[in-house]
Amino acid sequence: MRFIDACLGRPVDTTPVWVMRQAGRYLPEYRELRAQSDFLTMCRTPELAAEATLQPMRRFDLDAAIIFSDILIPVEAMGMAVEFRPAPYFPAPITGKEDIARLVIPHPKRDLGFVLEALRQVRAALDPKKALIGFVGAPFTLAAYMVEGGGSKDFMQLKGMMHRDPAAFSDLLAKLADTIAPYLAAQIDAGANAVQLFDTWAGQLAPEDFAKFALPAARSVIERVRREGVPVIYFVNGAAPYLDVLRSSKADVLGIDFRVDLSQAIERLGRDVVVQGNLDPAVLLGPAAQIEARAAAIVEKGKAAKGHIFNLGHGINKDTDPQAMSVLVDAVHKAGAR
Amino acid sequence: MRFIDACLGRPVDTTPVWVMRQAGRYLPEYRELRAQSDFLTMCRTPELAAEATLQPMRRFDLDAAIIFSDILIPVEAMGMAVEFRPAPYFPAPITGKEDIARLVIPHPKRDLGFVLEALRQVRAALDPKKALIGFVGAPFTLAAYMVEGGGSKDFMQLKGMMHRDPAAFSDLLAKLADTIAPYLAAQIDAGANAVQLFDTWAGQLAPEDFAKFALPAARSVIERVRREGVPVIYFVNGAAPYLDVLRSSKADVLGIDFRVDLSQAIERLGRDVVVQGNLDPAVLLGPAAQIEARAAAIVEKGKAAKGHIFNLGHGINKDTDPQAMSVLVDAVHKAGAR
Numbered sequence: 001m002r003f004i005d006a007c008l009g010r011p012v013d014t015t016p017v018w019v020m021r022q023a024g025r026y027l028p029e030y031r032e033l034r035a036q037s038d039f040l041t042m043c044r045t046p047e048l049a050a051e052a053t054l055q056p057m058r059r060f061d062l063d064a065a066i067i068f069s070d071i072l073i074p075v076e077a078m079g080m081a082v083e084f085r086p087a088p089y090f091p092a093p094i095t096g097k098e099d100i101a102r103l104v105i106p107h108p109k110r111d112l113g114f115v116l117e118a119l120r121q122v123r124a125a126l127d128p129k130k131a132l133i134g135f136v137g138a139p140f141t142l143a144a145y146m147v148e149g150g151g152s153k154d155f156m157q158l159k160g161m162m163h164r165d166p167a168a169f170s171d172l173l174a175k176l177a178d179t180i181a182p183y184l185a186a187q188i189d190a191g192a193n194a195v196q197l198f199d200t201w202a203g204q205l206a207p208e209d210f211a212k213f214a215l216p217a218a219r220s221v222i223e224r225v226r227r228e229g230v231p232v233i234y235f236v237n238g239a240a241p242y243l244d245v246l247r248s249s250k251a252d253v254l255g256i257d258f259r260v261d262l263s264q265a266i267e268r269l270g271r272d273v274v275v276q277g278n279l280d281p282a283v284l285l286g287p288a289a290q291i292e293a294r295a296a297a298i299v300e301k302g303k304a305a306k307g308h309i310f311n312l313g314h315g316i317n318k319d320t321d322p323q324a325m326s327v328l329v330d331a332v333h334k335a336g337a338r
Numbered sequence: 339m340r341f342i343d344a345c346l347g348r349p350v351d352t353t354p355v356w357v358m359r360q361a362g363r364y365l366p367e368y369r370e371l372r373a374q375s376d377f378l379t380m381c382r383t384p385e386l387a388a389e390a391t392l393q394p395m396r397r398f399d400l401d402a403a404i405i406f407s408d409i410l411i412p413v414e415a416m417g418m419a420v421e422f423r424p425a426p427y428f429p430a431p432i433t434g435k436e437d438i439a440r441l442v443i444p445h446p447k448r449d450l451g452f453v454l455e456a457l458r459q460v461r462a463a464l465d466p467k468k469a470l471i472g473f474v475g476a477p478f479t480l481a482a483y484m485v486e487g488g489g490s491k492d493f494m495q496l497k498g499m500m501h502r503d504p505a506a507f508s509d510l511l512a513k514l515a516d517t518i519a520p521y522l523a524a525q526i527d528a529g530a531n532a533v534q535l536f537d538t539w540a541g542q543l544a545p546e547d548f549a550k551f552a553l554p555a556a557r558s559v560i561e562r563v564r565r566e567g568v569p570v571i572y573f574v575n576g577a578a579p580y581l582d583v584l585r586s587s588k589a590d591v592l593g594i595d596f597r598v599d600l601s602q603a604i605e606r607l608g609r610d611v612v613v614q615g616n617l618d619p620a621v622l623l624g625p626a627a628q629i630e631a632r633a634a635a636i637v638e639k640g641k642a643a644k645g646h647i648f649n650l651g652h653g654i655n656k657d658t659d660p661q662a663m664s665v666l667v668d669a670v671h672k673a674g675a676r
Contacts, residue, residue, distance in 0.1 A: 156620060156655050163624030206618040206651070207599040208632075240578035241597045259579045261545040280544040282494060286501030294546075313544070317494050 003063040003131040007231035009306040015336025016063035021315030022056040023068045039084045049118035060329045064131040071137030077106035093149035097168045108186035116190035123191030134192030138199035139176035140214035173217040181224040188228045196233040203238020243268040258313025262301040274307035281312045284324040296335035341401040341469040345569035347644040353674025354401035359653030360394040361406045377422045387456035398667045402469040409475030415444035431487035435506045446524035454528035461529030472530030476537035477514035478552035511555040519562040526566045534571040541576020581606040596651025600639040612645035619650045622662040634673035
């Protein structure tokens with residue numbers, strides 16, 4: 001598979017491409033599917049999750065499918081109520097040691113079997129040349145949602161706990177790592193050819209705290225999951241401040257958000273890394289010629305690294321014209337041809 | 339003044355310190371004042387704005403006062419309705435060329451005289467050894483609010499306009515620069531000893547777009563304002579991706595947010611810069627010993643630059659104990675002593 005070869009730094013005929021949130025609201029066929037069930041029901045129903053996963057694969061020449069799910073799915077199985085309004089909302093957020101002690105480590109097959117079944121269905125239906133990506137939120141990002149009770153502008157609840165009770169906070173991260181690692185291993189067992197760990201909120205930390213909390217928690221997951229023998233991608237949203245330490249995550253592939261110049265990222269990470277990224281999704285709202293030019297520029301920059309998987313530097317926006325995705329995918333494959 | 343000496347890279351007896359949003363809700367005396375009038379009334383009433391400005395100066399040994407106001411104040415004078423709910427909200431956001439053409443360039447003395455009068459009152463009341471800082475939002479950040487109609491998670495309205503109609507967007511930035519530059523000059527004329535340009539949302543841009551839109555618009559303001567002979571501080575929230583180009587803003591002082599390691603920032607900016615920053619405000623929610631240790635570490639890092647003004651790397655949080663501010667200010671002055 002072109003995607004897997006790129007993840008492992010092997011030669012490829014052209015740059016592989018997939019797009020974060022490629023199974024989503026910018027597609028009319030997704031909106032139609034979604035009109036019939038709420039978001040969580042879609043995640044929990046293997047047939048619906050598989051169908052949403054496959055929709056973009058039918059329209060576009062993407063090199064990988066990513067399973068339709070949510071980064072927070074295992075948190076509910078840990079014993080916390082989660083709602084999507086549509087932003088994630090936890091009616092009873094974690095407030096301290098006692099709440100953390102009550103969290104259970106879910107059993108992937110028993111408690112999250114619906115995700116595994118969706119993966120099996122997608123893998124069976126998918127072109128063997130295309131990769132299937134499994135995913136979950138990284139420990140710090142899940143902890144952020146669980147302590148804040150949802151998203152946040154400044155994450156003061158979370159950081160308050162982190163600074164006032166670092167031991168309790170580390171316990172929470174450890175419990176999350178113990179949940180996530182076997183969950184990703186089970187996704188691999190069910191057919192995922194690679195997995196991505198999303199650290200959506202780690203970019204809100206001072207570098208010292210990223211190195212102390214978010215990074216070791218992610219590494220603890222990555223080290224365990226790499227034993228399963230498939231590539232692990234670590235995506236930190238807002239990675240620019242941490243480029244000097246990101247390699248120590250031990251991930252096979254480092255996902256880079258759109259705020260970083262890719263040449264600079266490769267320079268600072270070292271040229272022997274494999275990177276993924278990083279076009280600003282907003283470029284897809286502009287004219288086709290600009291999409292082509294900016295995608296080609298990123299493909300060229302990516303050639304300096306040991307490997308490069310093209311992606312947006314953040315999830316695709318719901319107001320994107322699907323035609324822009326076609327333009328993008330073709331532009332990447334054309335510019336990347338060796 | 340210690341603060342001004344540091345801004346100009348001159349020797350100082352110790353590191354000067356002030357804190358973004360130091361006149362704010364974490365102070366009980368501020369909450370009392372604010373209980374009697376809404377936020378915009380406080381901004382528009384010189385006596386109230388002056389009182390709020392001076393409150394933290396009575397409690398703490400801060401080296402500079404910053405005028406109580408809002409980064410969006412001149413936007414209303416350009417002809418747009420603004421509400422604070424409490425987040426800024428524009429009932430009729432800018433949608434294109436016609437809206438931009440209708441915006442007027444305000445006359446600072448006639449249209450924004452209340453800010454100038456507040457500055458005069460504060461300067462008259464303030465210890466002559468303490469500096470008074472004027473401020474406003476940078477063009478890109480004001481444009482972001484005006485096009486989005488408020489804050490945003492992904493700024494897709496704004497970026498959509500930027501990519502689809504870059505000429506119109508550049509016109510908007512130019513009109514904002516033409517508003518802001520004379521407004522800051524008038525603040526200096528009214529007694530401000532330095533001014534800060536807040537680019538709160540510029541960190542949401544791909545580096546290419548930062549260099550193309552946000553940075554030249556800020557530079558256009560900074561070049562004009564520097565002729566007034568007082569230091570100009572340029573604060574970009576989320577500056578890590580742009581450190582290599584920030585110097586070309588021509589600002590006397592570069593404000594650094596908490597996500598960047600200050601040593602790395604100085605290294606990448608060059609040691610002949612003056613920097614301001616950059617403790618994570620969340621550290622003030624933790625124990626005193628940790629506040630002291632982390633403040634001292636930042637003071638030490640700052641010594642590598644030509645000049646360093648200590649600040650938080652973002653506004654102080656409303657839940658901060660005022661006692662933490664005392665601990666911070668004393669720790670900075672102690673660690674910074676030459």
